[in-house]
Amino acid sequence: MTVLNETIPLGEYIFLRLCQANPKMKSIFGVPGDYNLNLMEHLYADSLVEQDVKFVGNCNELNAAYCSDGYARIMDTFSVMITTLGVGELSAMNGISSAFSEYSPILHIVGTIPIFKEKFNEKAEQEGGEFQNWHHLVQSKDQLSKPDPDVYMKMCEPISVVREKLELNMEENFDRIDNVINTILHESRPGYLFIPADLPDIKVSSARLTKPFPFVKNTNEDKLEEFSNLILSNLYESKNPSIMSDDLITKFHSMDSFQKIINKVQNDKSVKLYSSRIGKNIDETLDNFIGIYPSPNKKVTESFQNSDCLVVFGYSNFETNSLYNNPNHFKNIKTVIKINPDFISVGDKIFRLKSKGERLFAMNDLINKIAQDLNVDLLNKQDNCLDFKSSQVVLAEENDTEESRIGQDKLFNFVNNYIQEDDIIMCETSSFCFALPDLTFKKNVRAIYNSYYASIGFALPACVGVSMAIKDLGRKNRVLLFEGDGSAQMTVQEISTFLRFNLTIPKIFLMNNEGYTIERAIKGETRSYNDIQYWNWEFALKMFGDMNGEVSKYVKLSNNKDFDKYFSNEVDVNKLQLFELMMYKTDYSQGLKFFLGK
Structure with missing residues (x-):
């Protein structure tokens, strides 16, 4: 040294x-x-x-x-x-x-x-x-x-x-x-x-x-105790309580603390578990996991709205999370508690956690305190799950002939079965990203996408950073990147960085639907402003430096027959893989239709 x-x-x-x-x-x-x-x-x-x-x-x-x-x-x-x-x-x-x-x-x-x-x-x-x-x-x-x-x-x-x-x-x-x-x-x-x-x-x-880095941490123990008691007393008094995980749990590094709460209640059917559409950070195989909310599933919606006390951990206020057509989806619940890094709200009362730029305590400290204090014996012991078991969504595939192009619903069903534990799923702002919430995640699966800012072109270079981090940490996660052809044209140069640093981790599913399909769903379905120049992706990996296919592999899948044949006999290789999926320009995922209220 x-x-x-x-x-x-x-x-x-x-x-x-x-x-x-x-x-x-x-x-x-x-x-x-x-x-x-x-x-x-x-x-x-x-x-x-x-x-x-x-x-x-x-x-x-x-x-x-x-x-x-x-x-x-x-x-x-x-x-x-x-x-x-x-x-x-x-x-x-x-x-x-x-x-x-x-x-x-x-x-x-x-x-x-x-x-x-x-x-x-x-x-x-x-x-x-x-x-x-x-x-x-x-x-x-x-x-x-x-x-x-x-x-x-x-x-x-x-x-x-x-x-x-x-x-x-x-x-x-x-x-x-x-x-x-x-x-x-x-x-x-x-x-x-x-x-x-x-x-x-x-x-x-x-x-x-010569000294350790002086990490600064503010923790008001009295306030921690006060808010933990307030939140838990509402849970204990509830006859039909629910816990919802939201996106900021992950982004404020609170998953370990939150998991302690889940571990305590996971076998208790008096407490229903939900994830927000963007959150998706609860084990979805648990018996008391009801589903994602908002949901197109009427049983999930009814169960959620029947709660009399809802605690939202890591609350995030974005319409991409709550949906354009449903901004007041908590309104039928008697007591809603929102835990955010900057505030806690209990019903109509809002308690700010920051004063002059300083927090009373970190959200993670509060979640950890609740996990420590939670006594499941004080919960109202009755079965609120009503034998409701969250099940994997299977979509009917409209374009199911062998010669048909690959449909959004087919891709959804494929990914649902293709996902493995510990996978990292990355998705461009696209029609398919709105399908992600309805996928059934196995243990420790994580989704990363530009859910709030929604800038197309984010996912491919972000995947470079994700892949580099996995390599630097010595981990073995698979990374599945779902990238639109229009989005790829924004930031495609970073494929060369994958190759330069030998980042062979990702499998890139390039959804070639001839332009900005997500925009077509909003307006201008046949307008030229949603069209792009067709690129011959077969030569992209060569152009960016891998002339002889030593560290990368390109596969074009033109229709359902090609798709089924390839993935039924897939042989994994230690290479960056680019699958070009030929899809329909006006085929929209069910998740996007639900988001737009269509």
């Missing part, structure tokens, strides 16, 4: 500090640019090489943001990406906006103009001399005014939870670095660290690195 000198370059210090805060991190994403090159050089210091930390160069900054998002979700902590001033950071802003909406903790490091250039313009302004415009930095609207070096920093304020810029005072810089990391972890959302290009080589003290 490298013994650090008393002083080391600031750039090396920054990377070592990040590794202290996230020891699992082995990959940093991004794109090099002239203002971040001095910083990037320090990634190759012996101390970083020993920790196997590598830079994963992406094809563009938007893709880098999506990759970082996927990496953070699997790592269950923050990820890191690096871009350069303006041209790089602005390209990434769409992906950072997505991460903000989806609660993905990304540290976005931006290399900015050197401090001496800022000082030059400040001096020119004071002395009445001529200032200098610098490349990448947008000019002032007034050509006789100096450019604002922090103009982009201001732009990212609404889509980040913390922004820090390093200056010449190194002790203050140390605090700024730690503050960024802690804030990102607490909020599970992106933050920014701006580093002027002339700072990374400055020697600084390495003393802070």
Whole structure:
């Protein structure tokens, strides 16, 4: 192990500090640019090489943001990406906006103009001399005014939870670095660290690195006790209680704590279990698991609405979760308790958990406290499940002749049987992503998609991040990526990153339905604005570098006959696999029809 000198370059210090805060991190994403090159050089210091930390160069900054998002979700902590001033950071802003909406903790490091250039313009302004415009930095609207070096920093304020810029005072810089990391972890959302290009080589003290990273945690034990008692007393008084898991349980790293609650009630039919459409984080084979809600299944809906007390863990308020046509689906339930990282609501009463930016406690602490305090003997002992057993959905396949193209319903039925335990299912914003909630997940299956921000093009580069995280952690999960042909044309370059870093984990199901089918379902079914240029995907893997098929495999499945024949005799290979599925341009999943109220 490298013994650090008393002083080391600031750039090396920054990377070592990040590794202290996230020891699992082995990959940093991004794109090099002239203002971040001095910083990037320090990634190759012996101390970083020993920790196997590598830079994963992406094809563009938007893709880098999506990759970082996927990496953070699997790592269950923050990820890191690096871009350069303006041209790089602005390209990434769409992906950072997505991460903000989806609660993905990304540290976005931006290399900015050197401090001496800022000082030059400040001096020119004071002395009445001529200032200098610098490349990448947008000019002032007034050509006789100096450019604002922090103009982009201001732009990212609404889509980040913390922004820090390093200056010449190194002790203050140390605090700024730690503050960024802690804030990102607490909020599970992106933050920014701006580093002027002339700072990374400055020697600084390495003393802070001799101590563990100072994770900041606020826990008001009295308030924890109070809210745990309040929530449990409502459950104990209920005659027909229900527990619902929602999406933010996973995104705020609370699954282990929540599972302790499920373990206590899983054999108790007095408590009904549900998942939100996006949540899907309860074992769906349990006897008291009723189903996903909202649901097209009338029995599930009736059972849900008959609850007199509902506790929603990890509550998330998005119409893609509650459906356009059903925004008030809790209204028939007497007492609804919503547990969110920022608030708890009990009926009409709302209790804010944040004051002046500080939380009373983390949502995970409350869930863990409830798990500890829950006494199942105090629950009302009666069978509220009424022998209701959640069963696997099987759809009638309309296009079922051998020569028919592959239908959405056929794909749904196939995936339902193809899923294995521990699989990670990734899906583009597409017709098929609205079918995911109705799939029956086996143990530890996880779905990842851009459910809130809904930016097409997310899934393929995010899959790079997910695959890299699995590889870095030494895990063996299968990754099934369902990608639309229109979406793929947005971010397809990242296939080259799969090949470059030998990421052979994913099976990519490319749904070729000749354009933006999800948009056709909303409007303009036959309009040209929903059409795209046909690509010959057979040559994509070769174009991106695998000329001889050494690490990848392409299969075109034109109809039901091809599909059934291939997967009835599938031989798994240790290669990146791309299956091109020929589908109908106006065939919509049942889940999308339900979502749109059709």
